[in-house]
Amino acid sequence: MAKGIYVGAGGVARRMKKAYVGVAGKARAVRKMYVGVGNRARLCYSAEPEYAGTGVPLADPKYGAKAATAGNSALIGGGRFAGTASNAVCNTVDAYDTSLTRTTPAALGDKRYLHSAVPLGAYALFAGGTATPTARGGYNTVDAYDASLTRTSAAALSRMRTRMGCTVLGSRALFAGGGHGGLTTGGAFTTVDVYDEALTRTAGTPLSTKRFFPAGATVGSHALFAGGTPKDGSLVVDAYDASLTLTAAADLSSAQNSYAAAAVGGYALFAGDTADADVYDASLTKTTVGILSAARQPDAVTAGGYAFFAGGDESSTVDVCDASLTRTTLTALSEARDSMAAAAVGDYVLFAGGRNTDSLYHDTVDVYTI
DSSP states (O other): OOOOOEEEETTEEEEOOOOEEEETTEEEEOOEEEEEETTEEEEEEEOSOEEEEEOSOOSSOOBSOEEEEETTEEEEEOOBOSSSSGGGBOOOEEEEETTOOEEOOOOOSSOOBSOEEEEETTEEEEEOOBSOTTOOSOOOOEEEEOTTOOEEEOOOOSSOOBSOEEEEETTEEEEEOOBSSSSSGGGBOOOEEEEETTOOEEEOOOOSSOOBSOEEEEETTEEEEEOOBSTTOOOOEEEEOTTOOEEEEOOOSOGGGGSEEEEETTEEEEESSSSSEEEEETTOOEEEEOOOSSOOOOEEEEETTEEEEEOOTTOOOEEEEOTTOOEEEESOOSSOOBSOEEEEETTEEEEEOOBOTTOOBOOOEEEEEO
């Protein structure tokens, strides 16, 4: 568990999130503090992410669940169980509060696999997906959970689809691309659905190309949708500004860099099975940076001023990147796995569920402090 310093505020002990010292006229963040105990330096404060062990497991082992935050809870919904039968896809939701207590809210309105999830205002949205392990068919429904974990239905997507990219730009959530059926050009869409915080849907300008699995991230006043499939993968990066006007950003260096996306410190990061990630700043200038310690297909989340990239393929590695794009490799996941749900709540980052290379499904929840 990360070390902390507490101060009294209104009769309540509050954990100090950040500490600064002046160096050459500039405020510098303190990473760690030590005190002398028995002639030894003992860590008394750490602002860096650390591995905290495993939390309460999911209700069931599954992979492909999606996560979003509503109020003080991280919700992990949907996903796939072992097997190929119609009941292999679930609609269950696990909710973790800021003390990592797990509860079970009302189930999703539909069984969802290959769906998308995103936080928007007071809500966590779960959209689209399919109830079939073979990925055929799909839904246009959208479930919305509020801070009390009550589920309502938002306006439906404009069409049924799976494998969408999503991100939040200001007070709007964008669901882009996706499609139905197999990963071929004919099955993919350019559709972009936009939701406001009242859960009203409007149509956005379509993507420039049809794509499944475009990776979504927001930087400055732009929402980016990068890469995706079908065929050999796409290098295209579409950028939407605050008025939802579509422009083209520089192409990805590799189509493999659309496996995971996160944003930190004024940068949008797209990473995957290559040595370097593609990094876009607020002016949409692209550079390549060594964000991952090893090429793989990780799951990603942003929390506490860090971008986390965890697991993927046969890996249990967890790399974190700070606002200066400096990479640190943390204590590994308890088990190597991919297709986890990545969530942040309170002082914690969670990596939940997933499967390993032997197709064993997990209910494990690995916890990191921030």
